Amino acid sequence: MSYKLPDLSYEYDALEPYIDEQTMRTHHDKHHAAYVSNLNNAVAGTELEDVDVTRLLTKLYAVPKNIRGAVRNNGGGHANHSLFWETMSPDGGGEPTGALSDAIKQTYGEFSSFQDSFSKASMSRFGSGWAWLAVKFGGTLVVYTTPNQDSPYSFTGDIPLLGLDLWEHAYYLKYHNLRAQYIENWWHVVDWDVISSRYAEASTRAQSWSGDKD
Ligand code: MN3
Numbered sequence: 140m141s142y143k144l145p146d147l148s149y150e151y152d153a154l155e156p157y158i159d160e161q162t163m164r165t166h167h168d169k170h171h172a173a174y175v176s177n178l179n180n181a182v183a184g185t186e187l188e189d190v191d192v193t194r195l196l197t198k199l200y201a202v203p204k205n206i207r208g209a210v211r212n213n214g215g216g217h218a219n220h221s222l223f224w225e226t227m228s229p230d231g232g233g234e235p236t237g238a239l240s241d242a243i244k245q246t247y248g249e250f251s252s253f254q255d256s257f258s259k260a261s262m263s264r265f266g267s268g269w270a271w272l273a274v275k276f277g278g279t280l281v282v283y284t285t286p287n288q289d290s291p292y293s294f295t296g297d298i299p300l301l302g303l304d305l306w307e308h309a310y311y312l313k314y315h316n317l318r319a320q321y322i323e324n325w326w327h328v329v330d331w332d333v334i335s336s337r338y339a340e341a342s343t344r345a346q347s348w349s350g351d352k353d
Pocket of ligand 1: 166170304308
């Protein structure tokens with residue numbers, strides 16, 4: 140087995156006008172493809188070839204030192220982008236409902252306050268990286284950023300629900316230096332149905348970690 144570039148579940152131009160077609164083509168077909176290819180090269184001939192990428196990142200500390208850097212960057216790049224494509228949709232935007240909405244309101248007050256926190260975190264990340272909404276051990280929601288392609292799975296053990304790519308390759312063709320504009324427009328394509336499903340699954344896992352048996 141080797142790692143594979145996942146297909147998009149929508150057309151390259153489906154997220155227009157918020158994310159442009161040329162950016163999607165280059166981002167998915169070139170950048171993400173390169174992470175997959177470099178990851179495959181890094182683990183080729185090792186016992187890690189068949190390990191699920193999430194598990195690979197969660198146990199990054201156990202990856203042999205000579206390939207750990209390559210797995211950190213390219214495994215992270217593969218997992219982060221796979222999540223990014225899945226959590227966007229031409230039918231996105233709006234607000235979550237149900238349990239995720241309740242959890243966001245419990246933590247941040249209004250949904251718009253959560254959006255402000257997330258956007259501010261995204262703006263404050265210097266250079267390249269990702270902004271995250273993630274579920275902590277025990278089930279608490281948290282917003283933060285990571286540098287480069289570092290995954291929450293590797294460095295906090297949190298389960299990422301939503302991730303925003305803050306690398307210039309994600310927005311420069313359309314937005315140039317205007318990261319704030321990119322972030323503001325990106326909310327229009329965030330697919331809260333997918334993120335709610337991820338939250339339901341993550342909550343179940345977080346509950347079992349914290350020892351709740353009901
Ligand atoms: Mn990217």
